[in-house]
Amino acid sequence: MKQIISFAMASSIAVSLYSQPPGPGPRDPGPRTGPTQSGKPLAGMTAGELQYFQQGFHAFSETDEVLNGLGPRFNLDSCKGCHSQPAVGGTSPAQNPQIPVAHKLGAINRIPLFIRPDGPAFAVRFKQNPDGSPDGGVHNLFVISGRSDTPVGCNIQQEDFSRFQNLSLRIPTPTFGLGLIESIAEDTLRTNLAANANRRGALGIGGRFNTNGNDGTITRFGWKAQNKSILIFAGEAYNVEVGVTNELFPNERETAKACMSKVSPEDHSDLSTGEYADVQKFAFFMRYLAGPPPAASNPSTDRGRVLFDTTGCTMCHTPALKTDNVYSKSLSQQTANLYSDLAIHRMGVSLADGVSQGSAQPDEWRTAPLWGLGERLFLMHDGRSRDVVDAIRQHDSPGSEARSVVRNFNLLRPDQQQDLVNFLRSL
Numbered sequence: 212m213k214q215i216i217s218f219a220m221a222s223s224i225a226v227s228l229y230s231q232p233p234g235p236g237p238r239d240p241g242p243r244t245g246p247t248q249s250g251k252p253l254a255g256m257t258a259g260e261l262q263y264f265q266q267g268f269h270a271f272s273e274t275d276e277v278l279n280g281l282g283p284r285f286n287l288d289s290c291k292g293c294h295s296q297p298a299v300g301g302t303s304p305a306q307n308p309q310i311p312v313a314h315k316l317g318a319i320n321r322i323p324l325f326i327r328p329d330g331p332a333f334a335v336r337f338k339q340n341p342d343g344s345p346d347g348g349v350h351n352l353f354v355i356s357g358r359s360d361t362p363v364g365c366n367i368q369q370e371d372f373s374r375f376q377n378l379s380l381r382i383p384t385p386t387f388g389l390g391l392i393e394s395i396a397e398d399t400l401r402t403n404l405a406a407n408a409n410r411r412g413a414l415g416i417g418g419r420f421n422t423n424g425n426d427g428t429i430t431r432f433g434w435k436a437q438n439k440s441i442l443i444f445a446g447e448a449y450n451v452e453v454g455v456t457n458e459l460f461p462n463e464r465e466t467a468k469a470c471m472s473k474v475s476p477e478d479h480s481d482l483s484t485g486e487y488a489d490v491q492k493f494a495f496f497m498r499y500l501a502g503p504p505p506a507a508s509n510p511s512t513d514r515g516r517v518l519f520d521t522t523g524c525t526m527c528h529t530p531a532l533k534t535d536n537v538y539s540k541s542l543s544q545q546t547a548n549l550y551s552d553l554a555i556h557r558m559g560v561s562l563a564d565g566v567s568q569g570s571a572q573p574d575e576w577r578t579a580p581l582w583g584l585g586e587r588l589f590l591m592h593d594g595r596s597r598d599v600v601d602a603i604r605q606h607d608s609p610g611s612e613a614r615s616v617v618r619n620f621n622l623l624r625p626d627q628q629q630d631l632v633n634f635l636r637s638l
């Protein structure tokens with residue numbers, strides 16, 4: 212009883228002192244500018260690996276046209292367009308590439324209201340079908356109709372994106388360090404999630420893994436950890452984002468015959484020359500991208516690193532995990548400083564998006580890896596925040612496992628909050 216009273220008193224003192232901070236609150240110093248160290252290959256790669264990494268870089272940077280398989284429906288005409296900040300492989304750039312592509316080569320697309328010149332690039336899911344049953348799939352923003360490289364007679368129309376309540380918007384996740392993430396053993400992930408059970412429990416933090424329905428193994432890529440491997444993600448993205456069918460996803464999503472100019476799979480390995488398919492090349496590139504290196508530390512970021520732990524952020528954002536013994540030396544037994552447990556957590560009503568993927572429910576999201584955060588322009592799955600302080604506050608709505616941790620953050624002195632924010636922007 213005594214303890215409870217003193218705890219209540221202590222927290223009411225804390226509230227009266229800090230709920231209305233005397234000075235200005237913490238300020239996000241904003242994304243780091245200047246030359247980036249991100250987008251480089253892993254250290255210690257063999258000459259062969261480096262050669263495939265470079266081939267992959269070129270394929271990932273290429274722009275597709277209808278003759279290469281673009282469309283009939285698509286979100287953009289290259290991987291790089293959506294994955295370019297602060298270097299090829301990253302995430303949405305400041306200028307939205309989906310504005311110019313809408314009218315490229317005479318295309319007649321309307322630009323949905325939420326696609327802004329200075330906004331993030333989006334992939335859009337529908338929550339429900341017109342009959343009210345769950346949908347959850349990606350609906351392409353644009354069509355090839357009207358482009359000068361489109362077959363005559365192809366006149367498909369865009370879908371209707373005006374029912375805003377039915378949309379779930381997603382910004383691109385960066386692909387730096389994906390090979391390291393893929394190389395973390397299942398045991399390592401499960402042991403990490405089981406560690407600190409007491410501290411997590413006291414903070415109200417749960418967490419579980421999204422898994423693949425067929426083999427039961429952990430899926431770890433995408434905002435809801437819905438996807439199993441880099442190669443599968445590459446195949447799916449080529450079909451879904453760019454509209455190019457391939458050996459992993461061989462069927463067109465839009466079947467209007469008049470719009471077909473190439474047989475499927477439009478992208479495939481060349482068995483006469485032995486040349487790999489583009490999807491393989493994309494995967495080589497992303498697999499061998501190094502994790503984004505942090506900025507040099509300073510006394511403020513050093514203090515912030517400690518506070519990131521003591522407030523409980525590390526209970527989801529695990530600072531580092533070791534990779535397994537895998538076939539490539541540059542990926543084997545490495546430390547991935549990813550700041551994620553790769554588990555999914557309930558994040559509250561305000562972040563819930565009405566979409567289920569695998570076992571992830573509408574309010575469940577993968578702990579976003581925070582490496583590279585210092586160079587990010589848009590934050591959270593739908594890019595709702597540009598400011599890391601706001602991103603922290605977004606963790607705090609009814610039903611979120613992060614509420615106690617956000618309260619701990621709010622109870623810090625303003626100078627401590629500033630140190631934590633500076634630490635985040637050093638990543």
Ligand code: HEC
Pocket residue numbers: 286287288289290291292293294332333334381382383384385386389431432433434435441444445448449450452453493497
């Ligand atoms: C229109 C923009 C857009 C284009 C074009 C695009 N992506 Fe993405 N990418 C996204 C979005 C949005 C996500 C997050 C998807 C999700 O989780 O719902 C993503 C996520 C990814 C991821 C998962 C990374 C992780 O760790 O979660 C990979 C891998 C990826 N994309 C590869 C590619 C490849 C390869 C291409 C080219 C074939 C491509 N993307 C083209 C928007 C795009």
Ligand code: HEC
Pocket residue numbers: 416522523524525526527528556558562576577578579580581584589590591592593599602603606612613616617620635
């Ligand atoms: C219960 C687990 C959990 C805790 C605790 C937690 N986070 Fe998160 N964090 C997440 C998840 C899940 C996301 C992605 C949510 C989304 O996009 O909807 C996220 C996203 C973020 C992002 C945005 C990253 C991006 O890629 O856009 C930042 C920044 C962040 N967290 C910082 C923090 C800080 C700082 C703390 C401690 C004060 C913290 N988080 C505590 C789970 C957690």
